[in-house]
Amino acid sequence: MDLKIKIDNFNKRWKLMDDESLEDGFEKFKIRVLNILKDIDSYVGPANISTFCLALGIQENYNYDGFSHYSNIIINTLRDENNIVKFFRMIEIIFNLEFKNERKGKLLKEISILQVEKAFQYSNINARIEKIEDEIIILPAGEKLLDEEVIxxxxxxxxxxxxxxxxxxxxxxxxxxxxxxxxxxxxxxxxxxxxxxxxxxxxxxxxxxxxxxxxxxxxxxxxxxxxxxxxxxxxxxxxxxxxxxxxxxxxxxxxxxxxxxxxxxxxxxxxxxxxxxxx
Structure with missing residues (x-):
């Protein structure tokens, strides 16, 4: 059984009311996404980090550990963003980037997308994610039945x-x-x-x-x-x-x-x- 369904059934069985605010829902959603994408800078590499910075108009800085340069630009930008719509936009931009190593990168990208889709399912946020061919779009949730049966x-x-x-x-x-x-x-x-x-x-x-x-x-x-x-x-x-x-x-x-x-x-x-x- 899907874990989300199991949790929902438990809550119904014990009459646990979900009084979580949308602000709290976004905060939990953000934590879930940050956990999933914690290594995103290493997944996409310098060329795509440059594209990310160009898209958002932010400074491109790298750290140096005495041996090589590395980046935390993408994950730090995600962590610092507290506007939910702008956070969604960043997720779309990230999944528009190429992941390094064509075969392994494609697998990493697919896994990351599936995990982020689960983050949406578990989170109390008024939005949904759709994968259409190779593209990810995030939309206002609308009415669930209408979205599923019509859109x-x-x-x-x-x-x-x-x-x-x-x-x-x-x-x-x-x-x-x-x-x-x-x-x-x-x-x-x-x-x-x-x-x-x-x-x-x-x-x-x-x-x-x-x-x-x-x-x-x-x-x-x-x-x-x-x-x-x-x-x-x-x-x-x-x-x-x-x-x-x-x-x-x-x-x-x-x-x-x-x-x-x-x-x-x-x-x-x-x-x-x-x-x-x-x-």
Whole structure:
């Protein structure tokens, strides 16, 4: 049995209430990550330490023990960071670096990622980590059921440009600036467009494929009300995309951006499943 599940079952059995604050949760999470990545400077080597310092705009200093130079820059920077979002950003940067020794380094990286994923599971923090192909992204936790059944499911069947754009939409949502939210919605549009091209096996643009999908659903004798609802939602999204994302001059707040991610993901999931049924 997974140790986390065993601990949760014990707590339920003995009615132990978890009254840990988010601040305490982050502190424990930070300790877990520091334990996992305590040797990170030696894992990545000087070239990648330079990349890390360049990315964060920090000074690159090395220690000398009388025999050789060594670095604690990455682990010390992690240790000194008390802003949770900036801490998450550093984790993403670290796992974007190359680990030394191609074969051994790849194994070390995979092990480290698995351990950090466990640190997320054990910690009371409002965030989750996703590994998509060779990339690590950290996202606001959202609703667990929705994340698992909608977002994760979409990530599992998308590929190519559709997947890349959906991941970029999540990353821009994570940044949560006015510009990044507009970029996020533009990536959603492009992801949806690419998925429809893949599912409908053509090279048409989104607007024409909305019509094509509606025609196909009608031929499949899909419930008429559902078909009309899907068509209306897609047309509304297309109008929103045109007004708020294509020219990067839109204005969207964080809840609207989140809603659109779930809305697009639900549509993608529906289209993928309904066309599989047809096949």
């Amino acid at each position: 994760n499911h979409v990530l599992s069947f998308l590929d190519g440009d559709a997947l890349l754009h959906f991941v970029d939409a999540l990353k821009d949502f994570e940044l949560n600036t006015e510009k990044s939210r507009v970029n996020s919605v533009d990536h959603l549009r492009r992801s949806l467009e690419e998925q429809f091209r893949e599912e409908l096996e053509n090279s048409k643009g989104l607007q024409k494929n909305i019509i094509e999908l509606s025609r196909k659903l009608k031929l499949m004798e899909v419930n008429d009300d559902v078909r009309k609802m899907v068509a209306f939602t897609l047309k509304s999204l297309d109008q929103l995309f045109n007004e708020n994302s294509k020219h990067n001059d839109g204005s969207l707040n964080e809840p609207e951006n989140e809603y659109l991610i779930y809305q697009v993901a639900l549509l993608m999931r529906y289209v993928h499943k309904i066309l599989i049924i047809q096949d």
